[in-house]
Amino acid sequence: MSGAGAPTLTVDGRGLRVVVVAASWHTQVMDGLLDGARRALGDAGVEKVTEVRVPGSFELPVAASRAVAAGADAVVSLGVVIRGGTPHFDYVCSAATTGLTELSVRTGVPVGFGVLTCDDEAQALDRAGLPGSGEDKGYEAAQAAVATVVALRAALPDGDVAGRGRYELHRQLRGL
Numbered sequence: 787m788s789g790a791g792a793p794t795l796t797v798d799g800r801g802l803r804v805v806v807v808a809a810s811w812h813t814q815v816m817d818g819l820l821d822g823a824r825r826a827l828g829d830a831g832v833e834k835v836t837e838v839r840v841p842g843s844f845e846l847p848v849a850a851s852r853a854v855a856a857g858a859d860a861v862v863s864l865g866v867v868i869r870g871g872t873p874h875f876d877y878v879c880s881a882a883t884t885g886l887t888e889l890s891v892r893t894g895v896p897v898g899f900g901v902l903t904c905d906d907e908a909q910a911l912d913r914a915g916l917p918g919s920g921e922d923k924g925y926e927a928a929q930a931a932v933a934t935v936v937a938l939r940a941a942l943p944d945g946d947v948a949g950r951g952r953y954e955l956h957r958q959l960r961g962l
């Protein structure tokens with residue numbers, strides 16, 4: 787997927803509670819993604835930021851789910867998955883993507899998708915927001931999550947009712 791055509795966003799996220807869930811594989815790339823997410827949240831004025839580290843990208847949906855249940859206004863998910871010689875890549879990517887998408891759609895809480903799914907490490911480094919990288923996917927994911935919360939609140943300002951519905955739905959999903 788080309789990074790061309792990315793929007794220029796200016797976002798005011800003051801007062802929002804944002805949880806960053808990050809996997810631990812591929813440290814150098816992940817450090818770049820985390821730094822990008824922190825910069826984006828700082829640029830948006832978000833002060834209430836919690837970071838949760840999980841082992842791999844497969845564990846991102848459950849961490850994001852708990853973050854939503856704990857009251858996050860937005861979640862930023864960060865992972866680095868690099869293709870190997872077995873179908874494992876496809877299962878981890880699919881589980882992370884499906885889990886994060888379903889969580890976001892069912893609860894109404896935006897989840898920024900900063901999970902790199904790459905053929906090799908060079909592709910990942912080029913998207914990590916490091917010196918010499920062409921793209922900054924951690925920054926983009928965090929900015930997108932905050933921008934979506936702000937856009938939805940502005941367009942659908944029924945925050946309290948929507949919020950109660952969201953928590954009730956999430957409790958149902960968890961069987962509480």
Ligand code: DLZ
Pocket residue numbers: 809810811841842843844845865866867868869870874878
């Ligand atoms: C097992 C595994 C492999 C082979 N590769 C990656 C990877 O490139 N990126 C990543 O985030 N996680 C990887 N994992 C770990 C799985 O996501 C998961 O943590 C384990 O299967 C344990 O549930």
